[in-house]
Amino acid sequence: MAVTDSPYQAFDKREVGESLPATRSVRDRMIPPMRGSVMWGWIGPLLVTLFGGILRFWDLAHPKGVVFDETYYMKDAFSLITWGVERVAVKDADKAILAGRTDIWESCASDALDKCASYVVHPPLGKWMIGAGEWLFGLTPFGWRFAAALVGTLSILVLARVARRMTRSTLLGCFAGLLLALDGLHYVLSRTALLDIFLMFWVLAAFACLVVDRDQARERLVAWYESSPLSPYGPRLGARPWRLAAGVCLAFAMSVKWSGIFFLAAFAVLSLLWDFGARRALGLRQPYVGAFNKDVPQGILSFAVVPFVAYMLTWTGWFASANGYGRNWAQATSAGNPLFFLFDSMRSWIKYQWQVFTFHSGLESTHPYMSEPWSWPLLLRPVAFWYEGRQNTCGVKDCSEAVLGVGTPVIWFGALAALVALIAFYVSSRDWRAGAVLLAYAMGWLPWFYFAIADNRTMFLFYAIPMVPFMVLAITLCAGLLIGPARPTATGATPVRRTVGAAVVGAFALLALINFWWLHPILSAELLPYTEWKARMLFENRWI
16 A cells, blocks of 8 residues: 555556566656646535535534534543533433423532442543533533534544645545535534544544645655655655644544544554555665654654653643542642652553453343444444424324434445445555545544454444545445546547546436435434425434
C-alpha cells in the first residue's frame, strides 16, 4: 500500500506496475495533479454537506423523549458542564428533565462526596461535546442532540474532501459525501446523543489528516529531489502539522471510547509505511534507513507523545475536582505538597481506569437487540432506539412511531461487494488507497471478534459506525475503477466505457437515495400506520 505510484484515477496496469512510462516525471508519479477547479472542489462537497445537514437537523427535537442510551449520556454531559465531573442523578430524573427541570442531582454532604460521584465507563470527551450543545440550547432533546447532528454533518464534508483527495476527482468526492449523507445508521446516530458518532468523527478526521500529510510529505521529498544534492537517505521533512493533528484526533477518539486505540495503532503503522514507500518510490538507495532515522522519531511524537498529552487533557475536569468517582481528593491534598498531589492523583486515576477495564472485560449481560460482529455487515440485527404504538392517530387504528438504528441496505450490501473487489485490486496492484481503506475497515470490525470470543461481551450494530466512512470510500474507489481514467488508454478507458461506468455509478446513487427515502419514516420517528412500519422490516424475524 505504501509504494504504488499510479495516478489516482488511472488504474491501468502500465501505471501501477513496476515499469513506469518514461514520459512521466518524478513529480507526476509521486504527486498526481488534482484535476478540476479548486472552487468546485469546495462548493460541491459543501452542497452535499448542506443536504446532509438539513436531513439531520430537521425536526431534531423529535421524538421529544429520551431515546435509548441517551438516558446516560445527556445527564452525564449536563453534569460535566455543571460540575466538571459526572454525578449521580435523582430517581426519575428523565421525567423531571422532560418537564423542564434541571435540579436533578443527589445532594451530598461535603464529607460524603463519593456517594454522589457517578461511576462511568467511558472517557469524558464525547460527553463534553454533548454538553456543549446543552450549554448552548439547554437540557432539551434539541440541546443534547445538537453536537451529534453537527459532527455527523461535518463528517460528510470531511469524507467528501478526503475522497476527492484520494481519487483526484471532485465528482467522486461528492459521490462519497452523498452516500454518507444517505446512510441510515449514520443518520440515526447523528440525531441521537450517543457516543459512537463522535468516535467515528475523530477516526475519520485522523484518517483525513494523514492523507493530507502523505501528499505534503511527498511534495517536500520531490522539492528536495529537484533542487538539492542527492543522498542515499533523503532529507528530513521538517514539521508535519497534519500528522500531529492526526495524533490529536486519534487521542480524541480514544477520549470518546477506548476502542479508538485500535485506530491509533493501525494509523501509526500506516503513516510510517507511507514514509518508507515515499522514499523508496523516489529511488533512494537506502530508503528504509532514511525513513527510520528521519521520519520515525517524528512519528513517535505524533502517535505516542501527543496522543498521551491530548488524552490526559480531556480528563482535566476529573483532576481539578473533588467530586469525581474514585478521586480521593482528601488524601491527595492532605500533604500540601504539589508533587504528592500529582502522584497520588495519578494513582487514583490509574486505579479508576483499571476498574473501567475490568468492567468492560466482564460485560456479559444480554439485551434483546444485541448482535455478533459477524452479522453487522449483513444488517441482520438492528437496534430499536425508540418505538411507540399509538391508536387512531394516523388515519387507521394501529399506528407506530419508531427510530430503528440500521444502515441503508443498498449502501451496506454494495460495500460488501466493493470491499471484496478492493481486496482483489490491492493484491494485484498494491494500490495504497485500497490498502488504507481495507486496514481502517478492519480496525473498526475485527477487534470486536476478539471481544465476542474472549469476553462474550454484549455488542450492538451501532458499534460498527466507525466502519461506515471506509465502506463508502470502498464503494467510491470501485466507482473510480468502473468509470476509468479521465483520458483514453490502451486498457479500454474509452468514452463508451466511461459513459457506461458513470451510468452504473449514477444508478447506484439513485438506488441509495430511494432506499433511504423508503426507510426514512422508521429512522426519524415519523408517525405511520403499523402495516407501513412492518413493510419496512427487511428481515422481519430479525428486524422486529
